[in-house]
Amino acid sequence: MFDKLRVKLNEFRKAIDDKLKAAPQPAEKAGILDKAVAITKGEVILTEKDLEGPLWELEMALLESDVALPVAESIIDSVKKGLSGQRKRLLSSTGDLVEDALRDSLLGILSAHTLDFEEYVKAHEKPVTVVFTGVNGTGKTTTIAKLAELLKEKGYGVVIAAGDTFRAGAIEQLEKHADRLGVKLIKHQQGSDPAAVIYDAVAYARSNRKDVVLADTAGRLHTNVNLMEQLKKISRVIKPDLVIFVDEAIAGNDAVERARLFNDAVPISGSILTKADADSKGGAAISIAHITGKPILYLGIGQGYKDLKKFDPEWFVDRLLER
Numbered sequence: 001m002f003d004k005l006r007v008k009l010n011e012f013r014k015a016i017d018d019k020l021k022a023a024p025q026p027a028e029k030a031g032i033l034d035k036a037v038a039i040t041k042g043e044v045i046l047t048e049k050d051l052e053g054p055l056w057e058l059e060m061a062l063l064e065s066d067v068a069l070p071v072a073e074s075i076i077d078s079v080k081k082g083l084s085g086q087r088k089r090l091l092s093s094t095g096d097l098v099e100d101a102l103r104d105s106l107l108g109i110l111s112a113h114t115l116d117f118e119e120y121v122k123a124h125e126k127p128v129t130v131v132f133t134g135v136n137g138t139g140k141t142t143t144i145a146k147l148a149e150l151l152k153e154k155g156y157g158v159v160i161a162a163g164d165t166f167r168a169g170a171i172e173q174l175e176k177h178a179d180r181l182g183v184k185l186i187k188h189q190q191g192s193d194p195a196a197v198i199y200d201a202v203a204y205a206r207s208n209r210k211d212v213v214l215a216d217t218a219g220r221l222h223t224n225v226n227l228m229e230q231l232k233k234i235s236r237v238i239k240p241d242l243v244i245f246v247d248e249a250i251a252g253n254d255a256v257e258r259a260r261l262f263n264d265a266v267p268i269s270g271s272i273l274t275k276a277d278a279d280s281k282g283g284a285a286i287s288i289a290h291i292t293g294k295p296i297l298y299l300g301i302g303q304g305y306k307d308l309k310k311f312d313p314e315w316f317v318d319r320l321l322e323r
């Protein structure tokens, strides 16, 4: 997982190290005060010029790893701020310095907003209604089933709403999952109003003391205005407690663009990225968190019902910065 970006970040760390080893003596480059300090302590100072090349390389590496341009620029800015003017003992490794700057920058994006889904469900008045948005084929149905399993394990009563009434196949697929998991499914026939299906599911949950309604929606193409309008209608009628955007980590910048458009249509509470097990880049999570300003809640890490990992920014950044 995320190996490509990890390798690139390591290269950046090494490039800064090499720069420093080849750096001129402090007396040649620092200001009067710094010079004195540097000479007595045997330190060098990282200037913007030292950082220019490696930062450019880092920006390219981030872009190649599905980090969207404005996000890459913001990371570069904060790493630059974290590093330039920093003194470093000659010949000692700059690893920590670079690692700290990268860590701060990435965690700044990924931890800016947090939402603990399980805590939310625990604390919130029941039934908690969760609507899932995102395009077809990204793993939305499987993700709903995974969350149903997780909630069931915690002792909650779960109802699934087959709100993707666009295709009969979607209703059947959800029904299979619900049967396997032993969870109640509320469905209408193909072509019916999705808001009505979800409304019925909430009513069922209320009268049967169920705790959580997980509502599928059609994999509406974000370019299709009518379908987006339908999503807005669902939101108006149902007033869901949470709206979760689902997309594939491996879709990279396409997923980032979709996240932005879906979030613009109906503001999301957070995202789940599927197929992280097949994602060598890792940039989609960073970009989606930055662009939507909403947390990543879980990563899908396989096809089984248990293959859902709670997203932990520290774990994710540790992975990326592993040597």
Ligand SMILES: Nc1nc2c(ncn2[C@@H]2O[C@H](COP(=O)(O)OP(=O)(O)OP(=O)(O)O)[C@@H](O)[C@H]2O)c(=O)[nH]1
Pocket: 135, 136, 137, 138, 139, 140, 141, 142, 143, 170, 173, 219, 273, 274, 275, 276, 277, 278, 299, 300, 301, 302, 303, 307
């Ligand atoms: N490797 C891997 N595969 C996944 C993951 N999540 C879902 N899949 C697979 O991705 C495929 C598509 O998943 P679905 O849940 O059917 O996708 P969907 O978005 O509901 O798609 P539609 O039914 O077309 O709307 C299935 O084969 C899933 O098993 C994941 O985290 N990792």
